[in-house]
Amino acid sequence: MSETQSQSPQPVEPRRFAMSRRSVLRLGIAAVAATSVGSLMAACGSSSDNSTSASTASSGGGSASTAAASASSGSGSASGTPSGSGSSTSEPSNVVKGGELKWALSSDPPNQDPHISTGTAARAVKIAIYNRLARYWTKGEVAPDLATKWDISTDGLTYTFTLVDTTFHDGTPFTADDVKASIERIQDPKVGATQSDQMKPITSVTASDPRTAVFKLSKPAAALISVLALPECAIVSKKFLDGGGDPNKTMMGTGPFKFVSREPGVNVVVQKNDKFFREGMPYLDKITYLPYQNEDTRVAALKSGDVDIAEYIPWKDMDSIDKSNDLNLITTKGSSFMLLIYNTKQKPFDDAKVRHALGYAFDRDSIVQAAFFGRGEIITGGLITEDSWAYDAKLKDYYSYDPDKAKQLLTEAGQDPKSMKLTLMSTGQYGMHQSTGEVCQKNLQDLGIDCKLDLFDWATEVKKHTEGDYQFRVQGTSPDFPDPDYLTTFLYSTAVSQSRDSLSDQQIDQWLDEARQETDQAKRKELYNQIEERAAEIAPYTLLCWRDDGYGTRKTVQGFEVLPRMNVFQSPNTLEQVWLKKS
Amino acid sequence: MGAYIVRRLIQSAVLVFLVASFMAIFIQLLPGDPAYTILGDKASPERAAAVRKQLGLDRPIYVQYADWIGNVARGNFGNSLISDRPILNDLAKRLPRTIELIVASMILAIVVGIPLGVIAANYRNQMPDILVSIISLLGVSTPVFVSGTLLLLVFGVRWQILPATGYVSITENPLGHLEHLLMPAVTLALLEAAVILRMTRSSLLEVLSEDYVRTARAKGLGQRIVLYQHALRNALIPVVTIIGIQAGTLLGGTVIVEYIFNWPGVSTYLLAAINQRDYPVIQAIILIIATLFVLLNLVTDLVYAAIDPRIKYG
Numbered sequence: 001m002s003e004t005q006s007q008s009p010q011p012v013e014p015r016r017f018a019m020s021r022r023s024v025l026r027l028g029i030a031a032v033a034a035t036s037v038g039s040l041m042a043a044c045g046s047s048s049d050n051s052t053s054a055s056t057a058s059s060g061g062g063s064a065s066t067a068a069a070s071a072s073s074g075s076g077s078a079s080g081t082p083s084g085s086g087s088s089t090s091e092p093s094n095v096v097k098g099g100e101l102k103w104a105l106s107s108d109p110p111n112q113d114p115h116i117s118t119g120t121a122a123r124a125v126k127i128a129i130y131n132r133l134a135r136y137w138t139k140g141e142v143a144p145d146l147a148t149k150w151d152i153s154t155d156g157l158t159y160t161f162t163l164v165d166t167t168f169h170d171g172t173p174f175t176a177d178d179v180k181a182s183i184e185r186i187q188d189p190k191v192g193a194t195q196s197d198q199m200k201p202i203t204s205v206t207a208s209d210p211r212t213a214v215f216k217l218s219k220p221a222a223a224l225i226s227v228l229a230l231p232e233c234a235i236v237s238k239k240f241l242d243g244g245g246d247p248n249k250t251m252m253g254t255g256p257f258k259f260v261s262r263e264p265g266v267n268v269v270v271q272k273n274d275k276f277f278r279e280g281m282p283y284l285d286k287i288t289y290l291p292y293q294n295e296d297t298r299v300a301a302l303k304s305g306d307v308d309i310a311e312y313i314p315w316k317d318m319d320s321i322d323k324s325n326d327l328n329l330i331t332t333k334g335s336s337f338m339l340l341i342y343n344t345k346q347k348p349f350d351d352a353k354v355r356h357a358l359g360y361a362f363d364r365d366s367i368v369q370a371a372f373f374g375r376g377e378i379i380t381g382g383l384i385t386e387d388s389w390a391y392d393a394k395l396k397d398y399y400s401y402d403p404d405k406a407k408q409l410l411t412e413a414g415q416d417p418k419s420m421k422l423t424l425m426s427t428g429q430y431g432m433h434q435s436t437g438e439v440c441q442k443n444l445q446d447l448g449i450d451c452k453l454d455l456f457d458w459a460t461e462v463k464k465h466t467e468g469d470y471q472f473r474v475q476g477t478s479p480d481f482p483d484p485d486y487l488t489t490f491l492y493s494t495a496v497s498q499s500r501d502s503l504s505d506q507q508i509d510q511w512l513d514e515a516r517q518e519t520d521q522a523k524r525k526e527l528y529n530q531i532e533e534r535a536a537e538i539a540p541y542t543l544l545c546w547r548d549d550g551y552g553t554r555k556t557v558q559g560f561e562v563l564p565r566m567n568v569f570q571s572p573n574t575l576e577q578v579w580l581k582k583s
Numbered sequence: 584m585g586a587y588i589v590r591r592l593i594q595s596a597v598l599v600f601l602v603a604s605f606m607a608i609f610i611q612l613l614p615g616d617p618a619y620t621i622l623g624d625k626a627s628p629e630r631a632a633a634v635r636k637q638l639g640l641d642r643p644i645y646v647q648y649a650d651w652i653g654n655v656a657r658g659n660f661g662n663s664l665i666s667d668r669p670i671l672n673d674l675a676k677r678l679p680r681t682i683e684l685i686v687a688s689m690i691l692a693i694v695v696g697i698p699l700g701v702i703a704a705n706y707r708n709q710m711p712d713i714l715v716s717i718i719s720l721l722g723v724s725t726p727v728f729v730s731g732t733l734l735l736l737v738f739g740v741r742w743q744i745l746p747a748t749g750y751v752s753i754t755e756n757p758l759g760h761l762e763h764l765l766m767p768a769v770t771l772a773l774l775e776a777a778v779i780l781r782m783t784r785s786s787l788l789e790v791l792s793e794d795y796v797r798t799a800r801a802k803g804l805g806q807r808i809v810l811y812q813h814a815l816r817n818a819l820i821p822v823v824t825i826i827g828i829q830a831g832t833l834l835g836g837t838v839i840v841e842y843i844f845n846w847p848g849v850s851t852y853l854l855a856a857i858n859q860r861d862y863p864v865i866q867a868i869i870l871i872i873a874t875l876f877v878l879l880n881l882v883t884d885l886v887y888a889a890i891d892p893r894i895k896y897g
Contacts, residue, residue: 107855108855110620110621110665110666110859111621111665111666111667116621116622116623117623118620118621118623119623189633192621192622192626192630192633192634194622194623248667249667263676263847264666264668264673264676265673265677265847265851265852265855266750266847290749290845291845292748292845293842293845293851293854293855294842294843294845296732296843297735297747297748297842297843297844297845300735300736300739300740300747300748301747301748301749301845303740303747304739304740304743304746304747304748305743306739306746306747306748306749429858456614457615457858458858459613459614459615459616459619459620459858459859459860460613460614460615462615462616462619462624463614463615463616463619464614465624466616466619466624466626466628466631467628
């Protein structure tokens with residue numbers, strides 16, 4: 001452009017450029033036409049990308065399996081046979097089979113590998129395609145999936161799984177060898193599987209017959225079944241892996257839906273698996289997943305009817321969806337929680353008394369209002385909630401919002417609030433992190449503390465917190481599974497990412513190890529209560545609030561259920577029983 | 584002219600090379616780590632280090648840069664760090680969608696902007712001119728994210744007469760494709776049309792006061808002939824320039840429009856890549872955008888010369 005401005009027009013020179021103005025116009029029209037044709041050709045090329053051969057779906061008859069039995073978490077029972085129905089109920093009489101469901105994802109799934117977790121969106125797709133040995137179901141319980149039942153030896157060192165008779169989407173029969181291959185893949189350090197640490201106690205998996213898989217453990221692992229029920233413990237085909245198949249490129253499992261195609265940034269299409277082992281299911285013919293990075297657009301797509309279900313509903317939009325005549329809001333309480341994590345390697349947070357004092361400084365109710373529009377619950381005690389067998393009411397009101405007490409405790413710890421300078425790290429990329437940070441900053445300023453709030457983009461924040469480059473920070477996270485063994489992820493001094501710079505307490509480590517290896521539930525409860533009490537006392541973090549999470553659906557969507565608490569983003573487990581009412 | 588084009592092309596190539604090199608080096612200085620996008624933020628630093636090694640990110644920046652330049656020179660943009668898909672394949676699908684959006688909005692803007700500009704000039708200081716000026720002022724002063732969101736909420740969510748979001752392939756459903764294209768294209772076109780309109784109006788008014796127009800009128804030519812055959816042609820020269828400049832601006836505008844309407848073009852790809860620190864994807868897109876921008880400038884200069892006989896480049 002600078003060229004046009006710097007060259008002065010030379011009025012009398014004859015034209016050297018031999019194109020007439022009319023030809024330029026024609027050229028312009030031709031260029032516009034060529035662009036359109038180019039885009040048309042590109043579109044032609046893209047439509048067949050990544051597609052695999054998919055048989056046409058037919059609406060299978062038959063009734064849904066109704067093998068109902070009591071489901072239990074399996075944790076703690078020394079030689080239990082936790083059994084139960086993987087699927088919920090008998091087929092409702094008015095089910096309309098067939099049809100296509102459109103699902104708004106919160107992002108374009110970053111990967112396709114079932115053993116590596118990359119967030120809610122990727123999970124929603126993987127859950128439809130893969131099964132695990134067990135899975136979480138609608139009351140938060142662990143229910144059978146590919147394993148119809150499992151027996152745990154009294155010493156907690158042998159797990160025997162009885163498997164269903166089914167086939168993978170490529171027609172290969174599913175056997176115990178596939179279970180072995182899948183667990184070994186999760187254990188392989190080269191894969192970088194999310195649950196590899198949790199699989200460490202498993203020393204061998206043997207296939208005593210095609211329908212029976214036996215796990216041998218080096219030491220008891222009380223939460224093993226809880227972990228095996230996670231989507232990241234999906235069962236993949238041994239034949240596929242042996243043949244050089246890459247699960248990150250091709251999704252092929254035993255699940256209710258089989259992969260059809262993926263167009264990056266546009267959609268992922270899956271189609272009914274006619275040979276799915278829960279007879280009569282799934283009801284839908286097809287699911288099209290559409291990625292919506294922008295949460296406002298995702299909500300607009302739901303409201304306009306572009307999609308039938310939207311995940312990760314922003315809290316600011318929950319009310320309007322709840323009140324809509326065409327939409328349902330389905331949420332669960334307490335799916336994730338917000339907390340402040342202190343870097344105990346830096347002053348003044350190397351002093352437990354200072355951290356403890358700040359437990360009284362924050363107005364948790366205001367955080368719930370500001371960040372979650374009232375859709376959350378404050379945490380004044382520990383992380384184990386009332387609905388857990390390990391809950392201890394003693395801790396319930398350990399902390400409260402009491403600025404005077406906070407000031408007094410700070411003074412007792414040798415700190416003068418007016419001379420304290422703190423820097424709180426959060427991210428501006430997610431509204432709830434920013435709002436939480438702002439409320440906390442204000443609360444500290446009210447105490448007279450000079451508190452600065454650093455807001456980084458998410459990738460920068462993650463890099464900084466994993467490297468310990470912060471003083472204290474806002475964190476939002478979720479327990480991986482309901483068993484209180486998840487506390488290991490936050491409190492263990494070595495294997496922990498969440499609190500790597502926040503805590504190294506040998507007493508807690510020892511109790512966590514003992515609790516994991518203990519098979520008596522009453523003793524485990526006692527240990528976890530001790531752990532939580534000590535954590536509250538030495539305060540490596542300040543717990544702030546639980547938040548609600550959920551999905552919005554069109555009212556035509558039937559059968560979709562939201563799993564409680566931290567399992568909320570495994571709600572796609574219920575996709576097989578979803579059907580669309582004629583509107 | 585030929586020598587001029589060659590010289591400009593060489594200059595352009597050097598410019599693009601510099602931009603690409605600058606980006607390739609400085610993008611890695613941004614804090615953030617693609618390993619944590621791949622493994623999630625709960626991953627241990629050891630595992631993240633293993634992934635960085637696997638991706639070759641543990642090598643010195645100059646080695647990575649040399650490697651990248653070598654590959655790009657051979658037409659290989661590499662694979663995405665996050666999805667491991669070939670970047671060129673993804674770009675080949677996404678770039679045409681962004682160009683389609685720009686071209687469609689450009690056509691809309693020209694079709695609307697020039698006639699309205701002519702009307703405004705023709706009825707200077709009368710009611711049509713005032714009306715058109717108000718419309719153009721609104722167009723220029725409304726940010727794209729406001730007009731886009733308004734259109735989406737009114738036509739997509741409230742009235743539901745157009746699909747609110749998304750994309751349908753033209754081969755799959757040509758009508759659906761156009762329906763999905765309409766709102767994003769109109770959003771982009773609003774700003775562009777307002778600029779074209781204002782430029783057409785002021786340029787035409789200037790030309791209409793020239794002596795040769797008075798001469799044409801004195802010869803007894805009708806207003807239509809004076810306006811369309813004598814004045815408009817000359818008045819369009821600065822308009823063409825502004826259209827060229829605006830094409831570059833539109834490339835920037837697509838970032839917001841694609842994000843609002845979930846249009847799967849190159850801008851949404853770039854946004855996701857920046858959030859995920861997917862370095863090779865960011866580098867490839869910047870390289871392509873820089874090339875497009877530089878070429879667009881060159882073409883505008885050439886068209887300028889072609890359309891105005893008084894201008895030549897030597």
